[in-house]
Amino acid sequence: MRFSVLASGSTGNAIYIENDQHAFLVDVGLSARKMEQQFTMIGRDLKKLNGIFITHEHSDHIKGLGAVARKYGVPIYANRKTWEAMDGHVGEIPVDQRFQFDMETVRSFGSMDVQSFAVSHDAVDPMFYIFHENGRKLVLITDTGYVSDRMKGWIKGADSFVFESNHDVSMLQMGRYPWSVKRRILSDVGHVSNEDAAVAMSEVVEQKETRIFLSHLSKDNNMKDLARLSVSQTLQSCGIMPGEFVHLFDTDAQKPTELVTV
Template identity: 75%
Template sequence: MRFSVLASGSSGNAIFVENDEHSFLIDAGLSGKKMDGLFASIDRSMKNLTGILVTHEHSDHIKGLGVVARKYNVPIYANAKTWMAMDSQLGTLPLDQKFHFDMETTKSFGSINIQSFSVSHDAADPMFYVFEENGRKLSLITDTGYVSDRMKGHISGSDAYVFESNHDVSMLQMGRYPWSVKRRILSDVGHVSNEDAAIAMSEVMEEKPTRIYLSHLSKDNNMKDLARMSVTQTLRSCGIIAGEYVDLYDTDAETPTELVPV
């Protein structure tokens, strides 16, 4: 099983996961043209996708979904409330491309098992995914205001994480956003800060080689170097030294990460 974070941030999100038999796109939050370019960057094509898994209906996660699904005739998977919330935004899609992936369930595609789990975000019914194959585990968790014990139970012991590290609290508090937006981001249905993300990481990691991709960084309220430094320092305070068995990686709004094995 291999994966690449194609794009991550408030301007658009997409993640690619594959094995030798199946390939999946998680969200399509950029235009169809940009999505084609991102796939070309990792030497892949969307015409070979097994399916697109949707996390929630916000535009930075579904902007290109309808275009991509129609162009490549790709099945789309989402839960019922998300379908209701996003259907009108996608344009006309045939019924044979619309599939339900219920919350807290597992679907199997050959040797890959994909488990959905709910998160806390201001969307209709947001959920993220855990991929497992042959004892290897990849967990995707962004767009959540906090990481509950239930969420930790789903993602614990993963070999790789795409983990939200959205904002620096001080930058957000001092920044230009209206107070109503700041309050939403800081709320239980907003986004996880660098420090809170690191605390949650420390509680789900096992002492084995682990890759963590810091994702969904705010363009206005965070920076890659700051996120990495904050997470590193907070992990250290929890007794975990980055570089020993856990490695931190950046993600980008426009440039995919290297396609790597889990």
């Protein structure tokens, strides 16, 4: 199983996952043209996609969904409430491309199992995904205001995480956003901070080689170096030394990561 974070941030999000038999996207938060460019950068072809999994209806996750779905005829998976919330925002998607993926269920695609789980975010019914194959586990968890014990139970022990590290609290508090937006981001249905993300990470990583890709960084209230430093320091305070078995990686709003084997 291999993956690339094609884009991650306030302006658009998309993650590519493949094995030898299947190729999937999680979210299409970029235009169809931009998605084609991202695929070219990792040496892959949108025409070979077998499915797209949607996490929730916010525009930075579905911006290009309608155009990509219609152009490439790809099956789309989302839960019922998310489908209802997307109607009117993604244009017409043929009925034979629309599939319901219920919360806290598993779908199998050959040797790959895809598991959905709930997060805490101000969308109608947000959920993220865990990919399993041959005893390896890839967790995607962004767009959540906190990481509950229930979430930790689902994601614990992954070999690779794409983990939200959205904002630095001080930058957010002193920044230009109106207080209503700051309050929303800091709430239990907003986004996790660097430090809160790291505390959650410390409780779900196991004593094995683990890659963590810091994702969904705010362009106004965070920086890559700051996120990495804050997460590293917090992990150390929790007794985990980054570089020993836990390795941190950046993601970018414009440039995809290299394809990584889970």
